[in-house]
Amino acid sequence: MRRLFTKAHVCCALVVLTTFLLCSMVAAVEKRSVATEQEEKQQLQQLEEKRETEEKHSVETELEEQEQQPKETAETEDEDEETEGTQIFSRLPVEKITLGGFIDLDYDYYDVSDVSDKDSGSSSDLGFGSVELELRVFFNKWVKSKIVLTADDVGKEGGDDNIKLDEAIFTMKCPWVPLYFTGGKTVLPFGVFEDHLIVGTLMEDLYEVDTVGATLGFTPDFYGLDLSITVYKGQDIIENLEDFGTHEFSPGRQESDDVSSFIANVTLEPVEDMLTFSVFYDSEPGDGRRNQTMGGAFTLDVWKLSLDAEYITALAREKGDNGEENKDSAWIVGLALQPIESAPLEFAVRYEDFDDDQSGDQDEVLDYRCVAGFSYKFLKWATFFFEYDYLKYERESGSDAADHVNELHFRIGLAF
Numbered sequence: 001m002r003r004l005f006t007k008a009h010v011c012c013a014l015v016v017l018t019t020f021l022l023c024s025m026v027a028a029v030e031k032r033s034v035a036t037e038q039e040e041k042q043q044l045q046q047l048e049e050k051r052e053t054e055e056k057h058s059v060e061t062e063l064e065e066q067e068q069q070p071k072e073t074a075e076t077e078d079e080d081e082e083t084e085g086t087q088i089f090s091r092l093p094v095e096k097i098t099l100g101g102f103i104d105l106d107y108d109y110y111d112v113s114d115v116s117d118k119d120s121g122s123s124s125d126l127g128f129g130s131v132e133l134e135l136r137v138f139f140n141k142w143v144k145s146k147i148v149l150t151a152d153d154v155g156k157e158g159g160d161d162n163i164k165l166d167e168a169i170f171t172m173k174c175p176w177v178p179l180y181f182t183g184g185k186t187v188l189p190f191g192v193f194e195d196h197l198i199v200g201t202l203m204e205d206l207y208e209v210d211t212v213g214a215t216l217g218f219t220p221d222f223y224g225l226d227l228s229i230t231v232y233k234g235q236d237i238i239e240n241l242e243d244f245g246t247h248e249f250s251p252g253r254q255e256s257d258d259v260s261s262f263i264a265n266v267t268l269e270p271v272e273d274m275l276t277f278s279v280f281y282d283s284e285p286g287d288g289r290r291n292q293t294m295g296g297a298f299t300l301d302v303w304k305l306s307l308d309a310e311y312i313t314a315l316a317r318e319k320g321d322n323g324e325e326n327k328d329s330a331w332i333v334g335l336a337l338q339p340i341e342s343a344p345l346e347f348a349v350r351y352e353d354f355d356d357d358q359s360g361d362q363d364e365v366l367d368y369r370c371v372a373g374f375s376y377k378f379l380k381w382a383t384f385f386f387e388y389d390y391l392k393y394e395r396e397s398g399s400d401a402a403d404h405v406n407e408l409h410f411r412i413g414l415a416f
Helices: 002-056 062-090 202-207 236-244
Strands: 096-110 123-138 143-154 164-173 179-187 210-218 226-232 261-271 275-284 291-302 305-316 329-337 345-355 366-379 382-393 404-415
Touching: 202 236, 202 305, 202 329, 202 345, 236 275, 236 291
Parallel strands: none
Antiparallel strands: 096 123, 096 404, 123 143, 143 164, 164 179, 179 210, 210 226, 226 261, 261 275, 275 291, 291 305, 305 329, 329 345, 345 366, 366 382, 382 404
């Protein structure tokens, strides 16, 4: 049954790709035919102008006509060269290529360097939070692609100085129906993860799906509606939970190597540039049963305020090392204020809460986090950030682990 399900996904993907290729080919032919008609009209108009010119100069002497003929021939050759050059340029495979990116220099302070030891003392760090180079290629108004190279935590303790391929995708839109197809490596459409400051949200650490996938979307002209279905290979969410220390895999855990994970996403904007809703569902193969996760989010922009909230919960989980099915959940709410419209200054606060659905307390498991800070764009391409984080951890009775940590983060970001 699972293989049949996988084959059905593959067949659907092939049908979608074939449809988009046909649409693009026909659209390209139509575009060329329109251009050809315009060229023919221009040539006819030029011929008529030449005939009128010849009639006006018919009264001139034969010598003057002979002297004028080379000039007319030269002008005609120049016009032909310009026309051929424009046609070659218009037939290039791309319309526009852009290059951009950013560099973030961070300073971080922690009043407890090791959560497992409350007496470990403070620590600080300095390095590049992220260095990113982004290339965008616009083939035409229906097809585009993007490639992003990134190096994270360069120079920081425990950081990785290697350059990695962070994103490589292409998007195709159908000219006649509101369908689009996106394929490649990127953050797949599960979760919103709205963030105005430096440190990413707790939701992002737990539930982000960053892998290779294929998305088919439908975007009718109806209150910003976007319906999409995404297929991918992997078990990203349960692996995120395991890395975060809130889930332990059972011994002898079985993993699937089929393309059997999928995401369904619905986004609606009932009030343009003011109110947005999103609902999303994820299903991944697990050990003995599928891991199913669902969530929702909204963003409200009114006056000088921006309010956002998000909730994600497990509908079903594979059993962990403790033999239990722990249905984790998390929610956040954030508020941002730009007090002066003419000044690029923004204040932001955020509260994040996590429940691992396990009885009792466990060391080093985050309970909730409070975030506050501001950003100020002091140059067109430069922004200063400040952020304060208070992290509250669970702690077992009699443990030497810390039950809370205070953090300070400073950043200067340059974008180009």
